[in-house]
Amino acid sequence: MSVSIIKVFLQDLAEIQKLSSSKIEACEQELNKLIDFARNRGKSILSLDRKDLMSYLRFLRSEGMENSKINQVLASLRNFYRFIADKNFLQHNPTTDLTGPKAWQTMPKFLNKTEIDKLFAEPDCNSDVGVRDLAMLELLYATGVRVSELITIKLADLDLAKGILTYLGKSNKERDIVLGKAQDSLSEYLPARERLLRQKKSDLLFVNNYGEEITRQQFWRIIVEYGENAGLGHITPHMLRHTFATHLLEHGADAASVDMLNVDESSKKAEYTHLADDRLKSVYQKFHPRSR
Secondary structure (H helix, E strand, C coil): CHHHHHHHHHHHHHHCCCCCHHHHHHHHHHHHHHHHHHHHCCCCCCCCCHHHHHHHHHHHHHCCCCHHHHHHHHHHHHHHHHHHHHCCCCCCCCCCCCCCHHHCCCCCCCCCHHHHHHHHCCCCCCCHHHHHHHHHHHHHHHHCCCHHHHCCCEHHHEECCCCEEEEECHHHCEEEEECCCHHHHHHHHHHHHHHHHCCCCCCECCECCCCCECCHHHHHHHHHHHHHHCCCCCCCHHHHHHHHHHHHHHCCCCHHHHHHCCEEHHHCCHHHHHHHHHHHHHHHHHHCCCCC
């Protein structure tokens, strides 16, 4: 049903609205992505409501999509739902009051300490998957890394003895990050990782239930599910990243200290690395609410 309606809509774009073939192709791709999003929620593209579509747009932003591109997607969605509403496939157009990024809350929402504890209590640590999920959540909150960085961290990047994670961040800059409380969760996860690998080989720190790479979409669904189960509403990975910075500032850290906890290794001279690592740990232990 959804596919046939999309075909009729695309035909209207070409014959009535006279859009270019490139714009029609882009719109088709956007609608196919929305179909996948709806399917993951157990819905069809025709049963999505305003709340679902807002979650979809916010998901796109959590994936790193620019606001200008999100506005283009929103324009396509409005055009599509207006069309099918006019054709009486829907009684109500869910995009009528749907707003773009400019109208969204400027500051991203963050979790308080109690909410963090509720979220971290959700994974079932009697299972290997639950142990992995808790380690990912703890690491995300303890370090403020981006999801794209979290899922590509290599096992070799981890130094549990020193309590330090070294990885290539934005712009391919090597960074050192203090693990803090996440060190305990990661120690418990490593034996579970071996079982999740199912005798496969991987240089990635985090793997899915089949011993393969975890995608951003998979982790996004994991954190959303835990947030809803904990009664916290719609939680996104970016909210944990923002919570990391907010809690540091609330505990007395200044902006320079927050930046230090995600330090550019290439700017440090090798002979002073051990001093920098000690200072990183000192800043973390002083200001992070889940420091060791």
